[in-house]
Amino acid sequence: xxxxxxxxxxxxxxxxxxxxxxxxxxxxxxxxxxxxxxxxxxxxxxxxxxxxxxxxxxxxxxxxxxxxxxxxxxxxxxxxxxxxxxxxxxxxxxxxxxxxxxxxxxxxxxxxxxxxxxxxxxxxxxxxxxxxxxxxxxxxxxxxxxxxxxxxxxxxxxxxxxxxxxxxxxxxxxxxxxxxxxxxxxxxxxxxxxxxxxxxxxxxxxxxxxxxxxxxxxxxxxxxxxxxxxxxxxxxxxxxxxxxxxxxxxxxxxxxxxxxxxxxxxxxxxxxxxxxxxxxxxxxxxxxxxxxxxxxxxxxxxxxxxxxxxxxxxxxxxxxxxxxxxxxxxxxxxxxxxxxxxxxxxxxxxxxxxxxxxxxxxxx
Ligand SMILES: *Cc1c(COP(=O)(O)O)cnc(C)c1O
Numbered sequence: 596x597x598x599x600x601x602x603x604x605x606x607x608x609x610x611x612x613x614x615x616x617x618x619x620x621x622x623x624x625x626x627x628x629x630x631x632x633x634x635x636x637x638x639x640x641x642x643x644x645x646x647x648x649x650x651x652x653x654x655x656x657x658x659x660x661x662x663x664x665x666x667x668x669x670x671x672x673x674x675x676x677x678x679x680x681x682x683x684x685x686x687x688x689x690x691x692x693x694x695x696x697x698x699x700x701x702x703x704x705x706x707x708x709x710x711x712x713x714x715x716x717x718x719x720x721x722x723x724x725x726x727x728x729x730x731x732x733x734x735x736x737x738x739x740x741x742x743x744x745x746x747x748x749x750x751x752x753x754x755x756x757x758x759x760x761x762x763x764x765x766x767x768x769x770x771x772x773x774x775x776x777x778x779x780x781x782x783x784x785x786x787x788x789x790x791x792x793x794x795x796x797x798x799x800x801x802x803x804x805x806x807x808x809x810x811x812x813x814x815x816x817x818x819x820x821x822x823x824x825x826x827x828x829x830x831x832x833x834x835x836x837x838x839x840x841x842x843x844x845x846x847x848x849x850x851x852x853x854x855x856x857x858x859x860x861x862x863x864x865x866x867x868x869x870x871x872x873x874x875x876x877x878x879x880x881x882x883x884x885x886x887x888x889x890x891x892x893x894x895x896x897x898x899x900x901x902x903x904x905x906x907x908x909x910x911x912x913x914x915x916x917x918x919x920x921x922x923x924x925x926x927x928x929x930x931x932x933x934x935x936x937x938x939x940x941x942x943x944x945x946x947x948x949x950x951x952x953x954x955x956x957x958x959x
Pocket of ligand 1 (some may be wrong): 814824
């Protein structure tokens with residue numbers, strides 16, 4: 596017998612999630628481009644709502660997030676009874692995994708998929724399985740080839756983090772059509788608000804037609820409310836019922852609910868954030884390409900940038916940028932050690948980053 600409490604098998608195999616860096620020693624100004632938080636920050640109305648909620652923090656929140664679900668339903672044209680709000684979409688990912696997968700089951704996602712999927716799978720005792728990508732893009736055929744009778748969940752980040760690529764609605768439909776009815780397809784559309792492509796769909800219409808599809812959304816990216824921990828899922832009545840059984844009774848705090856409602860209603864703020872990305876994503880991509888770097892084509896609010904071999908490699912670039920207070924994301928954990936992921940920031944931040952990268956690449 597062990598002489599101390601032991602977690603369930605698999606738990607100690609989890610590589611704990613490492614968030615984007617937020618601090619750099621010896622610099623006064625930090626330019627944080629490591630977590631894909633919207634460049635323009637949250638809606639001032641969301642901040643006001645958050646502050647106003649302070650007067651009532653002795654009260655439990657409304658446990659069903661009812662007003663927030665109705666605001667989401669109104670905004671996106673959905674059925675409020677099939678929306679479940681969570682403490683970030685991370686919680687939704689964890690709850691779905693815990694409810695639908697366990698020891699002996701497989702949780703499938705693509706090669707460079709979001710790292711919360713294997714963490715959630717292993718926490719539930721299930722086995723994470725990856726399918727190879729083509730050109731750093733989800734390959735539906737490879738995913739389908741990896742499906743077995745034990746595949747309980749397929750996670751599809753669309754667009755994907757950290758690659759920034761997406762697959763069109765027709766490909767998502769093809770994936771869904773070929774999955775067994777007993778497999779849950781979770782479309783993680785954390786960056787849906789940024790996508791500007793006619794052939795893209797975040798997944799709501801597929802949810803409306805299918806009992807085994809969930810669309811996961813978040814307030815952390817376009818709405819810039821990452822500190823509030825607020826996400827939501829849209830699913831069939833059956834899946835919603837399951838989620839409402841396994842979630843904590845007060846899983847979304849009152850301030851987050853209030854801030855989320857205000858952020859949703861502030862349409863001009865959302866439009867500004869989208870327009871900002873429409874300008875600075877292509878600008879930043881083009882400027883880095885002019886410097887001779889490979890930039891993976893992105894439809895989200897970040898880019899994946901490939902650096903040359905040492906001494907001008909990704910690690911050296913990361914260290915150089917960090918010494919200037921510019922924080923980006925290293926990609927070793929995603930199996931992409933030659934790359935760095937950089938979020939789209941303000942105009943000033945983007946210009947400073949391009950200048951710093953140019954200086955780094957200059958032959959010394
Ligand atoms: C950021 C992100 C999320 C999680 O966001 P929350 O802050 O937990 O809502 C989910 N999926 C992907 C792909 C992300 O990049």
